[in-house]
Amino acid sequence: MLEILFLGTGASVPSRDRVMPCVAVRHGSDIILFDCGEGSQRQLMLSHFSFMKVVGIFITHMHGDHILGLPGLLQTMSLSGRKEPLIVCGPKGFGKGLNAVLSVCEGAIEYPLEIKDLECDETVRFEGFEVSSFSNEHNVPSLGYIFKEDRTLGRFDKKKAMSFGIKPGPDYSRLQNGESVGEITSEMVMGPSRKGCTVVYSGDTIPCTGLTEASRNADVLIHESTFSEKHLELAKEHWHSTAAQAAATAKECGCKALMLTHTSNRYDDKSILKEEAMRIFENVFLPNDLDMYRVSDNDVRLV
Amino acid sequence: MLEILFLGTGASVPSRDRVMPCVAVRHGSDIILFDCGEGSQRQLMLSHFSFMKVVGIFITHMHGDHILGLPGLLQTMSLSGRKEPLIVCGPKGFGKGLNAVLSVCEGAIEYPLEIKDLECDETVRFEGFEVSSFSNEHNVPSLGYIFKEDRTLGRFDKKKAMSFGIKPGPDYSRLQNGESVGEITSEMVMGPSRKGCTVVYSGDTIPCTGLTEASRNADVLIHESTFSEKHLELAKEHWHSTAAQAAATAKECGCKALMLTHTSNRYDDKSILKEEAMRIFENVFLPNDLDMYRVSDNDVRLV
Numbered sequence: 001m002l003e004i005l006f007l008g009t010g011a012s013v014p015s016r017d018r019v020m021p022c023v024a025v026r027h028g029s030d031i032i033l034f035d036c037g038e039g040s041q042r043q044l045m046l047s048h049f050s051f052m053k054v055v056g057i058f059i060t061h062m063h064g065d066h067i068l069g070l071p072g073l074l075q076t077m078s079l080s081g082r083k084e085p086l087i088v089c090g091p092k093g094f095g096k097g098l099n100a101v102l103s104v105c106e107g108a109i110e111y112p113l114e115i116k117d118l119e120c121d122e123t124v125r126f127e128g129f130e131v132s133s134f135s136n137e138h139n140v141p142s143l144g145y146i147f148k149e150d151r152t153l154g155r156f157d158k159k160k161a162m163s164f165g166i167k168p169g170p171d172y173s174r175l176q177n178g179e180s181v182g183e184i185t186s187e188m189v190m191g192p193s194r195k196g197c198t199v200v201y202s203g204d205t206i207p208c209t210g211l212t213e214a215s216r217n218a219d220v221l222i223h224e225s226t227f228s229e230k231h232l233e234l235a236k237e238h239w240h241s242t243a244a245q246a247a248a249t250a251k252e253c254g255c256k257a258l259m260l261t262h263t264s265n266r267y268d269d270k271s272i273l274k275e276e277a278m279r280i281f282e283n284v285f286l287p288n289d290l291d292m293y294r295v296s297d298n299d300v301r302l303v
Numbered sequence: 304m305l306e307i308l309f310l311g312t313g314a315s316v317p318s319r320d321r322v323m324p325c326v327a328v329r330h331g332s333d334i335i336l337f338d339c340g341e342g343s344q345r346q347l348m349l350s351h352f353s354f355m356k357v358v359g360i361f362i363t364h365m366h367g368d369h370i371l372g373l374p375g376l377l378q379t380m381s382l383s384g385r386k387e388p389l390i391v392c393g394p395k396g397f398g399k400g401l402n403a404v405l406s407v408c409e410g411a412i413e414y415p416l417e418i419k420d421l422e423c424d425e426t427v428r429f430e431g432f433e434v435s436s437f438s439n440e441h442n443v444p445s446l447g448y449i450f451k452e453d454r455t456l457g458r459f460d461k462k463k464a465m466s467f468g469i470k471p472g473p474d475y476s477r478l479q480n481g482e483s484v485g486e487i488t489s490e491m492v493m494g495p496s497r498k499g500c501t502v503v504y505s506g507d508t509i510p511c512t513g514l515t516e517a518s519r520n521a522d523v524l525i526h527e528s529t530f531s532e533k534h535l536e537l538a539k540e541h542w543h544s545t546a547a548q549a550a551a552t553a554k555e556c557g558c559k560a561l562m563l564t565h566t567s568n569r570y571d572d573k574s575i576l577k578e579e580a581m582r583i584f585e586n587v588f589l590p591n592d593l594d595m596y597r598v599s600d601n602d603v604r605l606v
Binding site: 068107 | 375378
């Protein structure tokens, strides 16, 4: 089970309602951020996610609206006494750029900070999941990311456990955690292991092969939707996607759910983007800032 | 008449209630910002001040919490089609640092942007007011600023105008704008010109001579108040002031009003800072984020 929290759903310029791009994915207590626009640390403070539990931050590209919240968040973690390591990744040139900004803002980072430039198709492992990069197509060097949960244990078969004489209580937990109780092994009472959930984060991009390949059978595709089809030419000019294009990718790739973000301020009524996408693909969400979703292998829903 | 809008009143780390330091002073339609912490552009969007009317930005020092909102605001102005010139100033090293950050965040600034390092005692002129720097004392190179309104026209004497046979309407406006109506000159119906208002912005500092000299007879002293007296040792260690120290400066300098800002998150109930200051100085304000004050030569009040 994953949780996806939309910290910022705007594009380029903030508005009264939407701040700059940042999406958090939580697995257990560990949090990954995708992009880190200005104001992300404040949004975390307004949410139920702790900024101290962030274990990795993945930046898609070096446009200001996607990165300007990163230096402040890194400094705040240090001022708040963080000791745990953190890895922050981005496309080619990211490390040099981030170090340049950190050297301008006085204030040391006093925890182990690994800053890493990624090529496409690189994978960073975490406990219970991994994040891989893929190439997308924007007007600057740019990546998208795949969050992939490890296979998870099967479902606990309570009836079977009772038939073996196991009583509810600590023994149930032992079996659920893979341990044995006497001669009864975990495998005897747990169903087959399940495929973990996959969440794809498009970054800023036009429709492209890299994104299509990455999105195959994803549980959730979080796709930029800067424009509506009526501004298709603008979308092409600025290397962005329309809601319809995002929906076409979700449909082609057999995704279970599509979440539209990075929407332009030009649309006062952003529901037109959702409607446009739903004419092509059924299961579309249009998150607001601070909306949170739970994702399991058979369900995606707003909490 | 000036308006002072507190965009961010926090210190070091944002909280649910307070974002990073930024104070706007409006004269006519022109706006000056003092410091520009992360999130300042969003706060402007939540206020009645237009970010497009900002004509000058004055940074006190290069700590992240005071500058990390600047690159995004400068880019947003450009994306919003600004053509008017803008001057941004800070202490020694500011220009080099800002240019380094802007070169990391892709996105050109397409209006005339003057970036200027200031020494202490330098003055930047605007139409109807000026901003001067003074030296304060923090743990990095640091400045405070004085906003000084030009002398303003005297009050219009309606009775005198009527006694000269002037009728209410356009002729009143002409006389109020310094023009003559027939043989009646503006001077004949306007009272003596008045001293403009002065607002002093301390920046982050311990009590020091530079600040005391700058604050003499100021209408408003906006003073950092990171700590309470019960944390005096911490204040010294981190080169910050207590509320009592801010009040002592306001009293010594004959200021009309003291506004406490840059308050530490350690105080859940920040009213203790106001109470501490009011034991020394009578007219103390403790602004919240987005509080606005009107300042005239005989009054300071929350709007």
